[in-house]
Amino acid sequence: VTERIAILGTGLIGGSIGLALRGRGDDVVVVGYDIDPAGLEGAVARGAIDEASESAAVAVAGADLVVLAMPVDRMEAVCRSIEGAVPPEAVVTDVGSSKSRIVGQGESSFGERFIGGHPMAGSERHGIDAADGDLFDGAWWILTPTHGTHSAPYRRVASLAAAVRARPIAIAPDVHDDLVARLSHVPQIAASALVDAAATAGDREALLGLAAGGFRDVTRIAASNPDLWVAILRSNSASVLEALRGLGRRLEAVAGMLEAERWSELRDFLDRARVARTELFRKPVYAGDPAALGFLIPDKPGVLAEVTTTAANLGVNIEDLKIVHSTEGGRGRLVLVVSGREAAERLMGELGALGYRAERIEIDD
Amino acid sequence: VTERIAILGTGLIGGSIGLALRGRGDDVVVVGYDIDPAGLEGAVARGAIDEASESAAVAVAGADLVVLAMPVDRMEAVCRSIEGAVPPEAVVTDVGSSKSRIVGQGESSFGERFIGGHPMAGSERHGIDAADGDLFDGAWWILTPTHGTHSAPYRRVASLAAAVRARPIAIAPDVHDDLVARLSHVPQIAASALVDAAATAGDREALLGLAAGGFRDVTRIAASNPDLWVAILRSNSASVLEALRGLGRRLEAVAGMLEAERWSELRDFLDRARVARTELFRKPVYAGDPAALGFLIPDKPGVLAEVTTTAANLGVNIEDLKIVHSTEGGRGRLVLVVSGREAAERLMGELGALGYRAERIEIDD
Numbered sequence: 001v002t003e004r005i006a007i008l009g010t011g012l013i014g015g016s017i018g019l020a021l022r023g024r025g026d027d028v029v030v031v032g033y034d035i036d037p038a039g040l041e042g043a044v045a046r047g048a049i050d051e052a053s054e055s056a057a058v059a060v061a062g063a064d065l066v067v068l069a070m071p072v073d074r075m076e077a078v079c080r081s082i083e084g085a086v087p088p089e090a091v092v093t094d095v096g097s098s099k100s101r102i103v104g105q106g107e108s109s110f111g112e113r114f115i116g117g118h119p120m121a122g123s124e125r126h127g128i129d130a131a132d133g134d135l136f137d138g139a140w141w142i143l144t145p146t147h148g149t150h151s152a153p154y155r156r157v158a159s160l161a162a163a164v165r166a167r168p169i170a171i172a173p174d175v176h177d178d179l180v181a182r183l184s185h186v187p188q189i190a191a192s193a194l195v196d197a198a199a200t201a202g203d204r205e206a207l208l209g210l211a212a213g214g215f216r217d218v219t220r221i222a223a224s225n226p227d228l229w230v231a232i233l234r235s236n237s238a239s240v241l242e243a244l245r246g247l248g249r250r251l252e253a254v255a256g257m258l259e260a261e262r263w264s265e266l267r268d269f270l271d272r273a274r275v276a277r278t279e280l281f282r283k284p285v286y287a288g289d290p291a292a293l294g295f296l297i298p299d300k301p302g303v304l305a306e307v308t309t310t311a312a313n314l315g316v317n318i319e320d321l322k323i324v325h326s327t328e329g330g331r332g333r334l335v336l337v338v339s340g341r342e343a344a345e346r347l348m349g350e351l352g353a354l355g356y357r358a359e360r361i362e363i364d365d
Numbered sequence: 366v367t368e369r370i371a372i373l374g375t376g377l378i379g380g381s382i383g384l385a386l387r388g389r390g391d392d393v394v395v396v397g398y399d400i401d402p403a404g405l406e407g408a409v410a411r412g413a414i415d416e417a418s419e420s421a422a423v424a425v426a427g428a429d430l431v432v433l434a435m436p437v438d439r440m441e442a443v444c445r446s447i448e449g450a451v452p453p454e455a456v457v458t459d460v461g462s463s464k465s466r467i468v469g470q471g472e473s474s475f476g477e478r479f480i481g482g483h484p485m486a487g488s489e490r491h492g493i494d495a496a497d498g499d500l501f502d503g504a505w506w507i508l509t510p511t512h513g514t515h516s517a518p519y520r521r522v523a524s525l526a527a528a529v530r531a532r533p534i535a536i537a538p539d540v541h542d543d544l545v546a547r548l549s550h551v552p553q554i555a556a557s558a559l560v561d562a563a564a565t566a567g568d569r570e571a572l573l574g575l576a577a578g579g580f581r582d583v584t585r586i587a588a589s590n591p592d593l594w595v596a597i598l599r600s601n602s603a604s605v606l607e608a609l610r611g612l613g614r615r616l617e618a619v620a621g622m623l624e625a626e627r628w629s630e631l632r633d634f635l636d637r638a639r640v641a642r643t644e645l646f647r648k649p650v651y652a653g654d655p656a657a658l659g660f661l662i663p664d665k666p667g668v669l670a671e672v673t674t675t676a677a678n679l680g681v682n683i684e685d686l687k688i689v690h691s692t693e694g695g696r697g698r699l700v701l702v703v704s705g706r707e708a709a710e711r712l713m714g715e716l717g718a719l720g721y722r723a724e725r726i727e728i729d730d
Contacts, residue, residue: 120577140575169575182563183576187583190555192638193615197608198547199641207677208645210505210534211548212485214586218552221579222642226635230628237623243562244620248613250558255609258602263595270591273557276564277587280573312572 003028005160006063008056008078010034010043012123013095014069015131018048020164023133033059035070042128057085065156068094073231075102079109086110091153093117093160097180098236099144099173107148115157116144116173118180119166124224134165141166144173147304151322151335158319170318172305181239186247188229189240191222288340290319293348295358299325299332307334310350316343337363368393370525371428373421373443375399375408377488378460379434380496383413385529388498398424400435407493422450430521433459438596440467444474451475456518458482458525462545463601464509464538472513480522481509481538483545484531489588499530506531509538512669516687516700523684535683537670546604551612553594554605556587653705655684658713660723664690664697672699675715681708702728 005021007014010032018030032049033056034040043049053059060066060082068075075096086092092110096102099116106114121139123130141161145154161168171179198208198215233240257266297303304323311318320337338344344360351358370386372379375397383395397414398421399405408414418424425431425447433440440461451457457475461467464481471479486504488495506526510519526533536544563573563580598605622631662668669688676683685702703709709725716723 120575122577122579124579139577142575171572171575175572179572179575182559183573183580186562187559187580189616189619190559191583192635193612193619194547194552194555195638195642195645196615196634197551197611199638207536207540207544207674208548208641209680210485210507210536210544210677211645212487212504214487214489215548215552216646217582217585218556219642219645220582222635222638224635224639226632226639229635230632233623233631234626234628237626241620241623244616244623246562247558248616248620250561251554251609251613251616254554254558255606255613258598258606258609261599261602263599266598267591267595269561270557270587270589270594273560273564273587274589274591276573277560277584280560280576280584281581309572312575315574 001027003065004031004063005029005065005067006031006033006053006059007049007067007069008033008059008082009068009070010039010048010128011069012126012128012130012135013119014067015043015046015048015128016133016135017067017069017095017160017164018043019046019131019133020136022047022050024163026163031059031063039128043131046128046131048128048131056082060086060090062087063090065160066090066092067160068092068096071228071231072096072098072102072235076105079105083109091115091156093157095119096235097184097232099176101235103144103146103173107146112148112150113153115149115153117157117161118142118144118176119161121166124221126225126228136161136164136166139166141168142176143168143170144176145170145304145308145321146173147299147301147323149304149321149323151320155320167317168319169312170308170321171312172309175305175309177236177239178243181236181243182246185233185236185240186243188221188224189233189244190247191219195219195222288342290337290339290363291341291344292335292337292361292363293344293351293358294333294335294361295351295356297332297334297356299330304334306354307336307351307356310354311336311338311347314343314346314350316347335361366392368430369396369428370394371396371398371418371424371431372414373398373424373431373433373447374435375404375413375493376434377491377493377495377500378484379432380408380411380413380493381498381500382432382434382460382525382529383408384411384496384498385501387412387415389528391528396424396428404493408496411493411496413493413496421447425451425455427452428455430525431455431457432525433457433461436593436596437461437463437467437600441470444470448474456480456521458522460484461600462549462597464541466600468509468511468538472511477513477515478518480514480518482522482526483507483509483541484526486531489586491590491593501526501529501531504531506533507541508533508535509541510535510669510673510686511538512664512666512688514669514686514688516685520685532682533684534677535673535686536677537674540670540674542601542604543608546601546608547611550598550601550605551608553586553589554598554609555612556584560584560587653707655702655704655728656706656709657700657702657726657728658709658716658723659698659700659726660716660721662697662699662721664695669699671719672701672716672721675719676701676703676712679708679711679715681712700726
């Protein structure tokens with residue numbers, strides 16, 4: 001049967017998803033809507049969508065999967081506005097750069113049919129012209145399951161990520177928000193501040209063109225769209241503020257080392273960063289036939305976050321997860337399907353150290 | 366006649382200069398020395414030098430041009446140690462990332478035969494294995510003339526830069542030091558601090574691998590050699606401290622905007638940086654037949670800095686410069702040769718606005 005996927009917001013991310021999906025030749029119809037008519041027309045012209053809809057409500061009618069790909073400051077309102085139009089069996093996901101608030105609204109609007117997501121790919125460019133069917137190739141696509149998450153919608157969204165050649169991985173929403181504050185939102189602010197500090201040297205501005213490749217690399221993301229970034233920083237402001245203060249403390253510490261000529265301390269600082277940067281992009285183990293683990297968990301918030309984040313820390317991908325809540329409350333059973341037996345063993349060991357008694361089980365479809 | 370060029374320090378920069386020079390097939394002999402015997406052997410093996418010398422003094426004996434390419438913390442001592450060994454007609458230059466102190470020592474050791482230089486190209490890698498004959502292709506190579514600078518040695522060093530396919534440009538030493546603090550040294554510290562702030566999230570360190578391309582770009586230079594960087598930051602610590610405080614103030618201002626929810630102010634900040642970043646790498650005018658300008662200048666420090674920095678600001682390259690000091694003191698005559706008549710006209714206009722009465726003259730060889 002033909003599957004119908006509705007993409008709301010056909011800019012860089014939404015357009016790239018459409019291009020990647022339509023490039024596969026699967027039996028899928030991609031329907032798109034964008035509040036900017038030119039952007040929507042561009043999505044049709046570029047072949048990112050099969051059909052342009054006249055409204056978000058029309059786009060989601062009859063859809064099997066709805067992807068929210070508008071700027072983060074509009075997601076909560078869009079959730080509320082399409083609540084009644086999304087078919088009762090459809091799964092809804094988003095691609096927003098912050099998760100706690102959006103997942104809260106998504107679950108309030110769509111219940112267990114909502115799964116939050118965030119592809120870790122992007123560009124300093126934006127809009128449909130910058131869309132690229134290869135944008136997600138090999139990139140991580142974070143999914144943010146909660147205690148309300150069920151198996152079928154989780155698998156549906158994980159398979160969307162895999163279909164565009166990304167690598168789905170599960171992390172709790174609040175851990176995600178703290179992580180992206182440090183990996184994306186504060187680096188964005190720092191890049192802008194570095195350009196600003198260099199550029200406001202009055203009549204020396206033209207000399208900036210003398211900069212070497214290092215400055216180009218460091219400041220490339222400062223060319224990004226400011227409206228999108230205000231929306232992102234606003235939606236994650238508590239985590240961003242905390243991470244920004246952490247950066248400020250480190251810069252003050254370095255200034256202190258320079259002032260007091262504590263050169264060996266400065267060397268240690270630079271060397272620690274060098275080691276961390278060099279280790280940064282080791283590829284986690286991520287291959288093999290699916291293997292399942294089952295174990296009892298206390299039926300309360302925080303536990304699923306601990307389990308999924310432990311798996312992500314190990315580079316273990318969760319292909320499926322299912323929570324069976326006990327009818328008596330207080331306990332539940334969690335079943336995880338991960339990629340590869342070796343990964344399952346490592347995760348079991350780590351969970352054991354955290355007090356969970358996980359065991360290998362047969363995969364049950 | 367065969368020219369003899371001595372490169373002291375055959376690492377990334379020295380080795381790359383050797384590779385670029387020897388790749389041209391000119392009638393040149395490149396002699397090298399390095400305190401690390403393995404590095405020196407590597408330079409021979411990679412074809413970066415024709416001859417390996419057993420000491421710096423042996424390398425410079427008989428040289429026409431000496432290039433100091435060791436780490437900046439060793440340059441002043443090397444200047445003093447080879448003072449007596451450098452032939453009286455030889456020109457000496459360096460490639461250090463900070464200039465005021467090194468140029469002071471260089472002129473003290475070699476007088477008008479010393480011309481400070483800094484190629485704006487590099488890599489987070491180091492050593493002869495990272496050397497690359499194309500490293501300087503199209504890159505700026507800053508020369509830092511002073512009131513002590515004469516024509517012949519300036520032209521000799523500018524032609525070395527051109528020979529390795531870089532674009533020589535003149536800026537005063539102190540302006541250079543302030544500029545690189547903001548374009549290179551503080552971005553280096555910020556990149557390390559961003560990695561450190563991300564990496565010290567305890568058990569979440571493995572999650573760093575989820576970072577998208579933006580974080581990779583911003584933090585790439587954090588993988589650089591910490592010993593080289595301590596030496597660089599130490600040699601330019603006053604300018605670095607000032608620039609670091611400028612960055613800190615901007616980050617604090619952004620934190621204030623987040624806290625007080627001043628979103629339009631945050632947008633303005635990000636937009637200003639976006640515009641500056643987008644304008645950053647406009648190519649300055651840099652072509653045409655040589656054109657000469659002559660004018661009187663007060664014979665005092667600061668004047669040559671103003672003139673050369675004005676030219677650099679306009680993207681006007683100074684191919685030659687000659688200062689004729691008046692025997693009565695108080696006044697001197699400056700002759701500049703720049704690339705292209707159009708550039709000469711623009712520079713003349715700008716100098717006129719600063720009170721200099723420059724006029725076009727015939728080029729006199």
